[in-house]
Amino acid sequence: MLEAIASRLGGRSSRQEVAPGRPNLSIRFGPDPSASAPGVLVLGHSDVVPAGEGWSADPFSPRADGGWLTGRGAVDMKGGLAAALQALAAVHRVRPSLPLELLVTVDEEDLATGVAAHLALPPRPYLGCIVAEPTDLAVVVACRGAANLRIEVEGRAAHAGRPEDGASAITAAARIVDWIARDQARLREGAAGLLGSATWSVGRIEGGHGTSIVPDRCTLLVDRRLMPGETGAAALAELEVGIAAAIAGTGCAASAELLMEMPGFETSPAHPLVGAAVAALESEGRPAPVEAWTAACEGGFVARHHGCPAIILGPGDITGQAHQPDERVRIADLEAAARTYARLALSLAAR
Numbered sequence: 001m002l003e004a005i006a007s008r009l010g011g012r013s014s015r016q017e018v019a020p021g022r023p024n025l026s027i028r029f030g031p032d033p034s035a036s037a038p039g040v041l042v043l044g045h046s047d048v049v050p051a052g053e054g055w056s057a058d059p060f061s062p063r064a065d066g067g068w069l070t071g072r073g074a075v076d077m078k079g080g081l082a083a084a085l086q087a088l089a090a091v092h093r094v095r096p097s098l099p100l101e102l103l104v105t106v107d108e109e110d111l112a113t114g115v116a117a118h119l120a121l122p123p124r125p126y127l128g129c130i131v132a133e134p135t136d137l138a139v140v141v142a143c144r145g146a147a148n149l150r151i152e153v154e155g156r157a158a159h160a161g162r163p164e165d166g167a168s169a170i171t172a173a174a175r176i177v178d179w180i181a182r183d184q185a186r187l188r189e190g191a192a193g194l195l196g197s198a199t200w201s202v203g204r205i206e207g208g209h210g211t212s213i214v215p216d217r218c219t220l221l222v223d224r225r226l227m228p229g230e231t232g233a234a235a236l237a238e239l240e241v242g243i244a245a246a247i248a249g250t251g252c253a254a255s256a257e258l259l260m261e262m263p264g265f266e267t268s269p270a271h272p273l274v275g276a277a278v279a280a281l282e283s284e285g286r287p288a289p290v291e292a293w294t295a296a297c298e299g300g301f302v303a304r305h306h307g308c309p310a311i312i313l314g315p316g317d318i319t320g321q322a323h324q325p326d327e328r329v330r331i332a333d334l335e336a337a338a339r340t341y342a343r344l345a346l347s348l349a350a351r
Contacts, residue, residue: 002025002046003025003027006089011085011102013025014026014028016121018113018117019113023106024103024105024114026102027101028101029092029099033124038125039099040099040130041126042084042132042341043105043310044103044105044133045105045107045298048076049109049323055325057070067330067332068329068330068331069334070327070328074329075316075322075328076327077133077314079315080133081102082334083314083315083334084132084338087339087342087345088102090338095346108298110260111260118301118305123306128308128310129308130277131298131314133312133314133318134321135312135314136315136317136333137281137313137333137340138291139289140291141194141267141269141274142194142293143266143300144199144226144264144292146223146226147262148221148259148260149235150222150256151254152219152255152256153219153253154216154217154252155170155172157209159214160211160212165214168214169207169216169252170208171250173218176220176242177202177205177220180200184200194292198225199223204219204220205220206219226261228263228264228265228266230264231263232258232260233258233261235258236257265299267303277311280341280344283343284336313340313341315333316329
């Protein structure tokens with residue numbers, strides 16, 4: 001549907017197959033960007049999280065009522081995509097020579113395979129990247145990255161009546177969790193600037209077979225938020241050192257692997273991209289706070305690959321609405337976002 005709407009608006013689309021039936025979509029207006037005529041890039045993703053329980057109506061039948069648009073993905077982030085597409089089409093009508101692109105990736109909500117596929121393409125020159133994720137129309141200039149890690153702990157099974165004959169993988173895992181909590185406190189002590197610090201969080205523990213068996217296995221899934229410039233490989237190396245210290249003497253072994261990495265980014269508040277975004281919002285009569293973001297997004301990948309500055313700016317409340325039942329976004333905010341994107345693109349082109 002997005003591709004069809006783009007065609008009606010004068011855009012040209014191309015697909016990059018990431019998995020069967022799951023393509024990235026690039027929608028372009030105007031010429032392709034070049035060194036002499038760099039473009040403006042808007043980034044978003046097409047996938048949404050599962051609907052879950054608690055909806056008052058079908059989550060995949062969008063409905064407009066009382067000034068709100070409700071449905072799964074209305075905030076995260078189909079509202080931002082719709083606003084961006086309308087904005088780029090409007091800008092193209094008055095500046096047909098300006099290269100404009102809306103890049104829509106798949107799988108952002110899980111393993112980021114869509115943006116990984118995009119990184120295999122040659123870089124392009126852009127004046128800036130606007131990530132249309134929901135920021136409540138704040139200008140986000142700094143975003144931590146994220147790494148998903150899995151830890152496998154191997155112990156030795158035994159009868160629970162003689163636990164000393166075994167080696168409890170769960171006990172060893174608990175020691176690893178304790179190390180993670182202590183390292184989280186250490187990181188927080190060094191918090192500074194807009195982004196504060198990197199963080200650790202254990203999201204899932206699974207192990208054992210029953211109450212009468214000393215557990216011979218346990219799996220931990222761990223979230224590590226990365227500071228700009230920090231890599232998932234570096235976080236994994238830190239974790240491996242911590243694991244070795246934590247399980248010493250337990251009789252257990254453990255291994256860790258990096259499942260997914262999303263880099264962070266930070267753009268100077270003094271950058272022209274930020275100033276143009278603030279001015280565009282103020283032209284809408286909106287407050288224009290310049291902030292950091294607690295979530296992660298694919299902007300760091302794109303900023304690094306294309307060598308361009310990035311901000312996050314979009315309609316909707318990520319903490320109060322995204323990933324929740326009856327997810328909804330104000331229609332007035334969608335309209336304001338579209339006009340803001342248009343003003344921002346024109347301002348960048350004029351510099």
